[in-house]
Structures are given as structure tokens and as C-alpha cells.
Amino acid sequence: MYGTQSKRDLAFEYQAQVPILRPSIHARRANITVKFQDIYGFTVEGNVDDVNVLNEVREKVRQQGRVWWALEASKGANWYLETHVSSTLKSSLKFTALVNQITLKRLIRKGIPPNLRPKVWFAMSGAAKKKSTVPDSYYNDLTSAVVDKVTPATKQIDHDLPRTFPGHPWLDTPEGHAALRRVLVGYSFRDSDVGYCQGLNYVAALLLLVMKTEEDAFWMLAVLLENVLVNDCYTTNLSGCHVEQRVFKDLLTKKCPRLAAHLETLEFDVSLVCTEWFLCLFSKSLPSETTMRVWDVLFYEGAKVLLHTALAIFKMKEEELLLTYHVGDVINIIQKTTHHLFDPDELMTVAFDKVGFMMTTNISKQRKKQEPAVMAELDQRFRRLNSTGEENDK
Amino acid sequence: MASSGNKSINAKLVLLGDVGAGKSSLVLRFVKGQFIEFQESTIGAAFSSQTVAVDDATVKFEIWDTAGQERYHSLAPMYYRGAAAAIIVYDITNQASLERAKKWVQELQSQGNSNMVMALAGNKADLVDSRKVATEEAQAYAQENGLFFMETSAKTATNVNDIFYEIAKRLPRLQPAQNPSGMVLLNRPPAEKAAGASCCS
Ligand SMILES: Nc1nc2c(ncn2[C@@H]2O[C@H](COP(=O)(O)OP(=O)(O)OP(=O)(O)O)[C@@H](O)[C@H]2O)c(=O)[nH]1
Numbered sequence: 001m002y003g004t005q006s007k008r009d010l011a012f013e014y015q016a017q018v019p020i021l022r023p024s025i026h027a028r029r030a031n032i033t034v035k036f037q038d039i040y041g042f043t044v045e046g047n048v049d050d051v052n053v054l055n056e057v058r059e060k061v062r063q064q065g066r067v068w069w070a071l072e073a074s075k076g077a078n079w080y081l082e083t084h085v086s087s088t089l090k091s092s093l094k095f096t097a098l099v100n101q102i103t104l105k106r107l108i109r110k111g112i113p114p115n116l117r118p119k120v121w122f123a124m125s126g127a128a129k130k131k132s133t134v135p136d137s138y139y140n141d142l143t144s145a146v147v148d149k150v151t152p153a154t155k156q157i158d159h160d161l162p163r164t165f166p167g168h169p170w171l172d173t174p175e176g177h178a179a180l181r182r183v184l185v186g187y188s189f190r191d192s193d194v195g196y197c198q199g200l201n202y203v204a205a206l207l208l209l210v211m212k213t214e215e216d217a218f219w220m221l222a223v224l225l226e227n228v229l230v231n232d233c234y235t236t237n238l239s240g241c242h243v244e245q246r247v248f249k250d251l252l253t254k255k256c257p258r259l260a261a262h263l264e265t266l267e268f269d270v271s272l273v274c275t276e277w278f279l280c281l282f283s284k285s286l287p288s289e290t291t292m293r294v295w296d297v298l299f300y301e302g303a304k305v306l307l308h309t310a311l312a313i314f315k316m317k318e319e320e321l322l323l324t325y326h327v328g329d330v331i332n333i334i335q336k337t338t339h340h341l342f343d344p345d346e347l348m349t350v351a352f353d354k355v356g357f358m359m360t361t362n363i364s365k366q367r368k369k370q371e372p373a374v375m376a377e378l379d380q381r382f383r384r385l386n387s388t389g390e391e392n393d394k
Numbered sequence: 395m396a397s398s399g400n401k402s403i404n405a406k407l408v409l410l411g412d413v414g415a416g417k418s419s420l421v422l423r424f425v426k427g428q429f430i431e432f433q434e435s436t437i438g439a440a441f442s443s444q445t446v447a448v449d450d451a452t453v454k455f456e457i458w459d460t461a462g463q464e465r466y467h468s469l470a471p472m473y474y475r476g477a478a479a480a481i482i483v484y485d486i487t488n489q490a491s492l493e494r495a496k497k498w499v500q501e502l503q504s505q506g507n508s509n510m511v512m513a514l515a516g517n518k519a520d521l522v523d524s525r526k527v528a529t530e531e532a533q534a535y536a537q538e539n540g541l542f543f544m545e546t547s548a549k550t551a552t553n554v555n556d557i558f559y560e561i562a563k564r565l566p567r568l569q570p571a572q573n574p575s576g577m578v579l580l581n582r583p584p585a586e587k588a589a590g591a592s593c594c595s
């Protein structure tokens with residue numbers, strides 16, 4: 001697949017598939033809405049300024065592509081796989097690995113070129129390693145073994161297939177539905193604790209659009225749920241997601257204390273917007289290339305990237321949000337902001353430079369701290385509901 | 395209909411109900427007057443707002459359309475907390491969705507605020523040929539539990555505006571003087587409300 005196509009071909013193919021968007025003369029006045037398709041096939045509505053931003057972004061993506069090719073030329077085709085600094089390495093190699101590691105982190109925050117994404121994601125997320133531990137036929141065996149099975153998960157999946165990015169030129173075709181079904185149903189049997197959780201349909205759909213094969217999309221989904229994200233994000237009571245919300249609330253209070261205090265007086269709970277962000281990994285909120293840029297970093301640096309991104313969105317609009325009086329106004333500002341974030345660099349700069357460094361170990365500690373409270377709350381609620389149920393049944 | 399001297403009320407409204415019962419479709423119909431055959435599944439919840447004018451007031455609904463899948467249940471309190479009204483939706487072609495609706499009613503009665511206006515909506519009323527839930531059954535249940543009941547269709551728009559309008563009429567009216575932000579926020583002392591509303595001015 002990758003081996004058969006030379007780098008030059010891929011580069012060329014990519015250049016060719018990026019047309020410059022030219023809004024018609026009539027649309028050249030701002031505040032006129034234009035509709036167009038972005039590089040992942042999604043229909044985007046925006047004004048002329050948005051189109052200009054998107055054109056600039058495409059140019060930046062092209063430049064970024066050249067940087068990656070140049071690095072491959074000087075460091076070797078798979079240099080980014082050799083960034084692990086192990087103690088057994090000779091010190092000269094250790095140094096090279098370390099340099100590569102720093103280069104790679106910076107490079108990834110600036111974005112992986114779309115045509116390299118399938119290969120780089122697969123390698124650095126751990127999906128390749130995960131796949132290599134099972135027989136080659138694993139995915140085919142799994143999907144053919146479960147093809148006729150009916151479970152609550154498969155029923156829900158079937159219900160959601162036409163409701164996942166409806167209107168998308170590939171996802172919303174029989175072929176797209178069938179691929180998405182196999183990935184989701186396959187996964188629901190791989191991990192019956194997760195089974196199927198709404199939200200995964202959007203994540204898997206985007207993975208299918210990016211990865212070259214359906215099987216690779218499946219492994220990306222697996223590594224995401226099993227290694228990259230926090231535990232129990234999607235299981236029965238979404239406890240992992242509850243934990244993440246609390247960690248985020250504390251972070252917001254620390255990083256934007258005025259805003260956090262203001263939102264509290266409005267009785268605005270950040271989970272009102274963060275739940276969807278954390279469960280769909282921003283795929284329903286941000287423009288596709290911006291989502292992909294978040295995922296680039298997510299697969300390399302881990303789940304804390306979601307917290308960085310969420311913080312950045314609040315931080316970018318801090319002043320405006322401080323002037324709100326109603327929960328509704330807060331939501332409207334946040335939604336407008338996320339839908340128009342066509343320039344990924346704008347978001348990434350705030351997320352990683354302005355928000356500041358967050359130690360992975362500190363965040364893990366915060367999660368550990370929140371877990372008992374979340375479990376207690378969920379448990380208490382469960383018991384209270386059950387007891388009222390019994391009373392009514394009597 | 396609303397004259398300038400009318401009271402203006404902000405009311406938080408939450409929609410609860412089984413997956414695919416048509417909560418998002420009802421909201422889309424009410425807010426934008428549209429219907430989409432394949433509506434994206436809701437994750438967490440979606441927010442929108444719409445204003446209706448009734449005889450003596452203008453009511454601005456702040457609508458929380460929640461996700462129906464069972465595991466999202468644990469998020470629901472965040473959305474119904476402080477809500478002035480709830481629409482519990484079931485699908486008339488699906489008996490299980492009525493059972494789910496009853497569970498929601500039970501939960502709201504025990505956890506929600508006691509003055510909450512509750513409506514039961516039997517949606518997809520246009521699908522008469524596949525009807526599984528008799529009107530009388532739902533009607534009787536609603537009456538017993540103090541809800542008002544309507545069969546609706548987001549597709550044909552039948553009773554959609556009506557159900558919101560009916561809720562608007564039934565909302566308790568608070569004294570405007572103690573309620574500067576116009577919120578229908580019950581269960582809280584007026585002093586606290588005033589403090590909350592003035593903090594940002
Ligand atoms: N015929 C008919 N179909 C409807 C009606 N309302 C909704 N639907 C269809 O039912 C499906 C589910 O509707 P949604 O509005 O997404 O349901 P929901 O309750 O929001 O579902 P979740 O977000 O998954 O909880 C969609 O395909 C709608 O087109 C209706 O009044 N009549």
C-alpha cells in the first residue's frame with residue numbers, strides 16, 4: 001500500500017487534490033455565506049473571510065508537507081519511529097533519538113500533512129504494535145464471525161449509521177455505512193464493556209476517512225479506547241468522562257480563575273459543552289482539518305491534549321465570555337467559535353503556548369483524586385433511583 | 395401578540411426520552427420550522443433557544459435536547475437541574491419508548507423541582523400504520539401523573555408549536571421586581587438570584 005507508491009507520487013497526489021477555493025464574485029462581500037466542501041468531504045458554511053483563511057491554511061499545509069519530506073530525505077523514511085530513547089542505546093544514538101523526539105513533538109504540533117497521517121498515526125499511536133500482536137487475519141475473522149449477530153449494540157449501531165454525518169459524499173453511501181458498521185460492530189464484540197456508545201460513530205467515521213484501510217481504522221479505534229484515552233470514557237455510566245469533566249473544571253479554575261468564577265455565578269457547568277467534546281473528540285464541533293490537528297497531537301501526547309484544547313477554546317474567548325449574562329449566551333459564543341476555527345494554528349498556539357505546560361503525571365494524579373468522588377456520586381444516584389422505583393412498584 | 399408591557403420570562407426546558415424518539419426533530423421543527431429525515435444522533439446534549447408569545451408574557455425557552463442512549467442517563471441531572479419545564483418524548487410506534495418515558499417521569503418527580511411543568515409527547519403521530527401505543531393508554535398515564543399530553547409529529551409539524559405554547563402558558567409567573575434576569579428559577583431564595591444576576595453588570 002504505502003510501499004508501492006513513491007513519496008513523490010504521494011506528494012504530487014496531494015498537491016493535485018487541493019484546489020484553491022475561489023468564491024464567486026457575488027460572494028466576495030463578507031457576511032455572505034458560501035457553501036463548499038473541505039478536503040475531507042464535509043460541507044462547510046462560512047463567509048468569504050473563512051474561505052480566505054482556509055486557503056491560507058491549505059498553503060501552510062503544503063509548506064508543512066515539504067518540511068516533512070525534507071526530513072525524510074535527510075533522516076530516513078521512518079525516522080519518526082526511532083525516537084524512543086532507551087537505556088540500551090549507545091550514547092551517540094541516544095542523542096540522535098532525543099533530538100528526533102524533540103523535533104517530532106514540535107513538528108506534530110505544527111501538523112502532520114494529510115497524506116502522511118495514516119502512516120504516522122498508525123505508527124506513533126501504538127496501533128501498529130497492537131495489530132502486530134495478533135494473527136494477520138484477526139480483523140477479517142472478527143468481522144465475519146459477528147456479521148449476523150444481533151445485540152443491543154448492533155441495533156443501536158444500525159440505527160445510527162444513517163445519522164452519522166448525513167450527507168457526507170462517502171460516509172453516507174451504502175459502502176460507507178457498511179464499512180462503519182463493520183468497524184463499530186467488530187469493536188463492540190472486541191470489548192463488550194464498551195459495546196457501542198453513541199459518539200464512537202463520529203470518531204470511527206473520521207478514522208475511516210483518514211486511514212487508508214478499514215482495518216487500520218479499526219486498530220486506531222482500538223488503540224484510542226484501550227491506550228490513548230482515559231479508562232471507562234465510554235462504558236456503562238461514562239464514569240471516565242465524568243472524571244475528565246471534573247479535572248477540566250479544576251484546570252479552568254486554575255488557568256482562567258476570573259472566567260471560572262463568572263461561569264459559576266451564571267450556573268454554567270462546563271460539562272454542558274465539554275461532554276460532547278470529550279466523547280466525540282471535537283469531531284462534531286471543530287472544522288475537519290482543525291479536528292485532525294488536535295488528533296495529530298492526541299495520538300502522540302495522549303489524552304491531556306483534549307484538556308489543552310478545551311481550555312484553549314475558553315481562553316480564546318475569555319474577555320467576551322466575561323460579558324455574558326446568560327448560559328445561552330455562553331453556549332452561543334462557544335459554538336460560534338468552534339464552528340469557525342478554520343485556522344488550526346490559532347487554536348494550537350493557544351492550546352500549547354498560552355495555556356502553558358501541564359505535566360502528564362500531574363493530570364493523572366488529578367484523575368486519581370477525582371475518581372472516588374465520581375464513583376460515589378454515580379453509585380448514590382443509582383441507589384436513589386432504584387429505591388424510588390421500588391416504592392412506585394409497591 | 396405580546397405587547398410591550400408584557401412580562402418576559404426565561405425558562406429552561408429539557409427534553410428527555412428514548413434514543414430516536416424524535417427529541418432533536420421536535421426541537422428543530424419548533425426552532426427552525428424544519429424536518430430532516432436523518433437527524434444526527436445527539437451526544438451529551440444540544441442547546442438552542444426560541445421565544446413564544448402567550449397572552450400575558452413572552453417566554454424565551456432555553457432548550458436542552460439530551461442524548462437518549464441509556465448510558466448518557468448519568469449526565470441527565472445536569473440538564474434537568476433548575477429546569478422550569480420538561481418534555482418527555484416517546485415514539486408511538488415503539489412500546490418500549492413509553493416505558494422509558496415513564497422512568498423519566500418517575501425520576502423527575504423524585505429528583506426534579508416540584509413546580510416543573512411536565513409534558514408527555516407521543517411523537518411520530520404521522521406513522522399511524524405502525525402505531526404500537528394507543529392514545530388512550532398514554533393519555534390515562536399522563537392524567538394519573540399530572541402531566542399534560544399531546545401526540546406530535548415533528549415531520550408534519552402537528553402539535554409541535556402547540557406543546558411549547560401550552561407549556562409557556564402553564565409556567566408559573568414570578569414577581570418581576572425580584573427577578574431582574576427574568577429567569578424562572580424556582581427553589582432558590584430571591585436574594586441569591588439577585589446576587590447571581592447582578593454580579594456581571
Ligand atoms: N415519521 C416521523 N419520523 C420522525 C419524527 N420525528 C423524528 N423522526 C425520525 O426519527 C429519527 C430519530 O429522530 P431524532 O430527532 O434524531 O431522535 P432523538 O430522540 O433526538 O434521538 P437521540 O438524539 O439519539 O436520542 C430520525 O430519523 C427522524 O427523522 C416524526 O414525527 N415522524
Ligand SMILES: [Mg+2]
Pocket residue numbers: 417418419434435436459460461462
Ligand atoms: Mg437527538
